[in-house]
Amino acid sequence: MLGLCNLTVLCPEMELNYGYSDFVLVPLLTHYPKAKHCYIIEMKYVETKAPDSEIQRQYTEAERQIRQYAVANRLLKSIPGCTLHGITLMFRGQDMLPPLPVLEKHIPPLTLR
Numbered sequence: 001m002l003g004l005c006n007l008t009v010l011c012p013e014m015e016l017n018y019g020y021s022d023f024v025l026v027p028l029l030t031h032y033p034k035a036k037h038c039y040i041i042e043m044k045y046v047e048t049k050a051p052d053s054e055i056q057r058q059y060t061e062a063e064r065q066i067r068q069y070a071v072a073n074r075l076l077k078s079i080p081g082c083t084l085h086g087i088t089l090m091f092r093g094q095d096m097l098p099p100l101p102v103l104e105k106h107i108p109p110l111t112l113r
Contacts, residue, residue, distance in 0.1 A: 006028070006031075007027060007028060007032050007035045008025040008026060008027050008028060008035070008038075008039075009025070009026045009027075009028055010023065010024075010025055011023070011024040011025075011026060014075075015074075016068075016069040016072035016074060016075055017068050017069055017071060017072035018068075019065060019068055019069060021040050021041075021042065021065070021066075021069045022041055022042050022043045023039075023040075023041040023043075024038070024039065024040050024041070024069075024075065025038060025039040025041070026038050026075075026078055026079060027079065027082060029079075029082075036081060036082045036083060037082060037083050037085060038075075038079045038082045038083070038084045038085065038107075039084075039085045039086075039087060040066050040069050040070060040075075040084065040085070040086045040087070040103070041087050041088075041089060042062040042065050042066050042086070042087070042088050042089070042102075043088075043089045043090075043091070044058040044059070044061070044062050044088065044089070044090045044091070045090075045091045045092075046058055046090070046091070046092050046093075047092075047093065048092060048093030048094075048095075050092065055090065055092065055097070058090060059088060059090065059100060062088040062090075062100075062102070063086075063088065063100075063102045066086035066087075066088070066102045066103055067086070067102070067103065069086075070084055070086060070103055070105060076107055079107050080107060080108070080109045080110040081107065081108070081109035081110075082106075082107050083104060083105070083106050083107070084103065084104070084105045084106075084107055085101065085103065085104055086101070086102040086103030086104075087099055087100070087101055087102065088100040088102055
Protein backbone atom coordinates (compact mmCIF):
# COMPACT_ATOMS: atom_id res chain seq x y z
CA MET A 1 0.00 0.00 0.00
CA LEU A 2 2.83 2.41 0.83
CA GLY A 3 4.39 1.99 -2.60
CA LEU A 4 1.27 3.14 -4.48
CA CYS A 5 1.99 6.83 -3.95
CA ASN A 6 4.18 8.44 -6.59
CA LEU A 7 5.23 11.34 -4.31
CA THR A 8 7.73 9.16 -2.48
CA VAL A 9 10.10 6.29 -3.10
CA LEU A 10 9.50 3.35 -0.77
CA CYS A 11 12.78 1.91 0.51
CA PRO A 12 12.26 -1.30 2.51
CA GLU A 13 15.17 -2.57 4.60
CA MET A 14 17.32 0.45 3.79
CA GLU A 15 20.78 0.19 5.35
CA LEU A 16 21.25 3.19 7.62
CA ASN A 17 23.99 3.68 10.20
CA TYR A 18 24.79 -0.04 10.70
CA GLY A 19 21.16 -1.13 10.81
CA TYR A 20 18.24 -1.83 8.49
CA SER A 21 15.10 0.27 8.76
CA ASP A 22 11.78 -1.45 8.11
CA PHE A 23 10.55 1.25 5.71
CA VAL A 24 11.79 4.66 4.62
CA LEU A 25 9.60 6.89 2.46
CA VAL A 26 11.84 9.39 0.67
CA PRO A 27 10.19 12.25 -1.24
CA LEU A 28 10.78 12.26 -4.98
CA LEU A 29 12.19 15.79 -4.94
CA THR A 30 13.23 15.76 -8.60
CA HIS A 31 9.55 15.56 -9.64
CA TYR A 32 7.84 17.05 -6.58
CA PRO A 33 10.14 19.69 -5.05
CA LYS A 34 7.40 20.79 -2.63
CA ALA A 35 7.06 17.30 -1.12
CA LYS A 36 9.16 18.04 1.94
CA HIS A 37 8.48 15.11 4.27
CA CYS A 38 10.45 11.89 4.75
CA TYR A 39 9.34 9.02 6.99
CA ILE A 40 11.19 6.28 8.85
CA ILE A 41 8.66 3.62 9.81
CA GLU A 42 9.67 0.97 12.30
CA MET A 43 7.25 -1.92 12.80
CA LYS A 44 7.08 -4.16 15.85
CA TYR A 45 4.99 -7.20 16.72
CA VAL A 46 4.12 -8.77 20.07
CA GLU A 47 1.95 -11.77 20.78
CA THR A 48 -1.69 -11.25 21.76
CA LYS A 49 -1.02 -12.17 25.40
CA ALA A 50 2.19 -10.17 25.72
CA PRO A 51 2.38 -8.08 28.91
CA ASP A 52 2.42 -4.31 28.74
CA SER A 53 6.08 -4.38 29.78
CA GLU A 54 6.93 -6.22 26.54
CA ILE A 55 5.03 -3.65 24.49
CA GLN A 56 6.91 -0.84 26.22
CA ARG A 57 10.21 -2.65 25.62
CA GLN A 58 9.42 -2.95 21.90
CA TYR A 59 8.42 0.75 21.68
CA THR A 60 11.71 1.69 23.37
CA GLU A 61 13.69 -0.49 20.96
CA ALA A 62 11.89 1.03 17.96
CA GLU A 63 12.64 4.54 19.21
CA ARG A 64 16.33 3.66 19.62
CA GLN A 65 16.43 2.27 16.08
CA ILE A 66 14.69 5.31 14.56
CA ARG A 67 17.05 7.71 16.31
CA GLN A 68 20.02 5.64 15.07
CA TYR A 69 18.77 5.72 11.47
CA ALA A 70 17.87 9.43 11.60
CA VAL A 71 21.54 10.48 11.80
CA ALA A 72 22.71 8.39 8.83
CA ASN A 73 24.52 10.57 6.28
CA ARG A 74 23.16 8.43 3.45
CA LEU A 75 19.62 9.47 4.35
CA LEU A 76 20.33 13.07 5.34
CA LYS A 77 22.07 13.83 2.03
CA SER A 78 19.05 12.59 0.07
CA ILE A 79 16.47 14.80 1.84
CA PRO A 80 17.82 18.37 2.02
CA GLY A 81 15.26 20.88 3.22
CA CYS A 82 12.82 18.18 4.32
CA THR A 83 11.28 17.26 7.63
CA LEU A 84 12.16 13.77 8.81
CA HIS A 85 9.46 11.92 10.74
CA GLY A 86 9.99 8.73 12.72
CA ILE A 87 6.95 6.56 13.44
CA THR A 88 6.53 3.26 15.27
CA LEU A 89 3.75 0.90 14.25
CA MET A 90 3.04 -1.76 16.88
CA PHE A 91 0.94 -4.87 16.33
CA ARG A 92 -0.41 -6.97 19.19
CA GLY A 93 -1.50 -10.16 17.50
CA GLN A 94 -3.63 -8.97 14.59
CA ASP A 95 -4.53 -5.64 16.21
CA MET A 96 -2.62 -2.47 15.48
CA LEU A 97 -1.95 -0.30 18.51
CA PRO A 98 -1.97 3.51 18.14
CA PRO A 99 1.01 4.71 16.06
CA LEU A 100 3.68 6.41 18.13
CA PRO A 101 5.44 9.44 16.62
CA VAL A 102 9.05 9.28 17.75
CA LEU A 103 10.86 12.00 15.89
CA GLU A 104 10.35 15.19 13.90
CA LYS A 105 13.56 16.75 12.66
CA HIS A 106 14.12 19.45 10.02
CA ILE A 107 17.02 18.76 7.66
CA PRO A 108 18.70 21.99 6.49
CA PRO A 109 18.86 22.64 2.75
CA LEU A 110 22.14 22.10 0.93
CA THR A 111 24.31 25.17 0.59
CA LEU A 112 26.78 25.65 -2.22
CA ARG A 113 30.20 26.90 -1.20
